[in-house]
Amino acid sequence: MKGVLFNVVQEVVEETYGEDTWDDLLDDAGLEGAYTALGDYPDHELVALVAAASLRTGLGPDAVLRTVGRLALPRLLDRLPPTVPLADEPMAFVRSVNDxxxxxxxxxxxxxxxxxxxxxxxxxxxxxxxxxxxRLPDLAHGLLEAVDDHFEQSVSVERIADDDEANAVFLVRVGEA
Ligand code: HEM
Known part of the structure; x- marks a missing residue:
């Protein structure tokens, strides 16, 4: 996984729970944590950080990833060059993630x-x-839920099916709580 994703997770943790908490999570997970944006790091390091956060908060790993996704979207968007055209309404935005x-x-x-x-x-x-x-559908779920905050418009994201452990189908609707 690209270091930029770890950088964003670090920002989310530090801004929400304080810098010490990020260091505690790294200690718990037995990681060094010097992530550079362009570097590549094993996915299991993210899994270990999520497991550590789960133990400390009592939230399940799925809820931790979903919360991280929700808080991460604005920080990821900040990392796109200003020349990238961003959609101006929620549905077009969701389509634009892939396109x-x-x-x-x-x-x-x-x-x-x-x-x-x-x-x-x-x-x-x-x-x-x-x-x-x-296998990060919960991260995807949280990122999609953050579209609501991004547009300050009510957007609902319902996970309607899991093909298997790795994949998932979401139904995204505008104008419903
Ligand atoms: C609603 C918007 C978005 C959704 C739903 C989304 C979803 C995801 C998910 C679930 C992953 C984890 C990898 C995986 O599951 O295979 C991922 C990876 C990634 N995303 Fe997004 N993303 C969104 C927006 C963005 C934005 C704005 C950026 C801008 C920098 C971004 C950059 C990345 C990068 C760098 C990776 C790592 C890929 C890798 O390491 O190979 N994403 N995205």
């Missing part, structure tokens, strides 16, 4: 492997199928 944002990420962070989000209109909203070998 614009992650393709830009591939240019910025060579050899990265962002997940795939297949989007399909469903009479009721947008069906978003997450596919990745990384």
């Amino acid at each position: 614009i944002i992650h393709p830009e990420v591939l240019k910025l962070y060579p050899a990265s492997h962002p997940p795939v989000f297949d989007c399909k209109d469903d009479g009721d909203g947008l069906m978003v199928r997450y596919r990745s070998t990384r």
